[in-house]
Amino acid sequence: MCELHETSTPELGRRTLIRGAGGLLLAGGLVGVTGTAAQAATSQNGWPAGSSSAIPLATLAVGAATFPAGVRRGDVHTVLGYVARRFDREVEALVKGWCWGHSYRVISGSTSLSNHSSGTAIDLNAPRHPLGKAGTFSTAQRTRIHSIVSACNGVVRWGGDYSGRKDEMHFEINVRPGDARLAALARRIGGGAPAPAPIVWTTVRRGANGFRTTAIQHLLRHRGYSLTVDGVFGPTTESRVIAFQRSKALAADGIVGPRTWTALVATVKQGSTGQAVVAVQKLLAHRGFGVSATGTFGSTTTTKTQAFQRSRGLTADGIVGPRTWAKLTV
Ligand SMILES: [Zn+2]
Secondary structure, three states: OHHHHOOHHHHHHHHHHHHHHHOOOOOOOOOOOOOOOHHHHEEOOOOEOOOOOOOOEEOOEEOOEEOOOOEEOOHHHHHHHHHHHHHHHHHOOOOOOOOEOOOOOEOOOOOOEOHHHHOOEEEOOHHHOOOOOOOOOOHHHHHHHHHHHHHOOOOEEEHHHOOOOOOOOEEEEOOOOOOHHHHHHHHHHHHHOOOOOOOOOOOEOOOOEOHHHHHHHHHHHHOOOOOOOOOEOOHHHHHHHHHHHHHOOOOOOOOEOHHHHHHHOOOEOOOOEOHHHHHHHHHHHHOOOOOOOOOEOOHHHHHHHHHHHHHOOOOOOOOEOHHHHHHHOO
16 A cells, blocks of 8 residues: 555655654664564554554545555544545545555665554545645645644644655644544544434335435446446345445345445535436436436536525535435435
8 A cells, every 4th residue: 555655765754754743763763563672563653553453443434435454443543534534525535445544564665664554544545646746636625635634633644744755645643642632633523513413314125116226226336336227126236235235344135224325325516427426416306406417516416406405404515425315315
């Protein structure tokens, strides 16, 4: 995963930052992964590092993306998940296969451990924002990224803000274990806001046919599964659902219930394209908010989505997230 930005030179800027911030790294002072000193198993930000079996990790799935090996369990997971979700909604949609979490690696050409080694860093849409390249985001996107980071109250740092070589794909926990700011932020994100009303999904299974099955088939295609969209939930659709459930570590029963729906839908909005957009357009038409199923989420689809959202008492932001998907398929 992180070979891209774990080469020796890109780390120099980061190392300087860290040393300036807390004296964590001293030139030549760290031993490698197999060393015996306690700090050998500490990543740059001071968190215990290790292989995926040695440190507590939890899976993370945001939008279309899953993070191989996950990220560190607990408050770090809450915070990095929050960053990834806001990035997915406000900056750009996360792309399947382009996002990374934990990876146990010594930085090439050095003996220090990347923050990915402790599960406290994520890379978002890595191929689009390669290491060392500045300006991979628009000004508007940078503004939104800074808004997300500043909401994290110093707990999260963006690689695009490194003073040295930029790493715009990269977000990391910027405080040490036990820092009160991390726990406070996690509480605020995880439990501080009033709980929104639960999302109610309609369970769909083999034998069903109609608009929900059509949507499921388009979403399966969006997720990379090949099948014909015919609105009939037969054995092929069921087997694709089972394969999808296995890929997400869900109960592989072939039934599209709340958990599978939640994993299957993708947040789409103006500018999105593809099978998930086709599904939304057909669902809107089914609900009487007619729009052509072009697969391109343009201004008409936004307008119709907003009208649908208003009609159902949802926030009329024109963005089709889980709550809107659930109302479209109820
Ligand atoms: Zn990274």
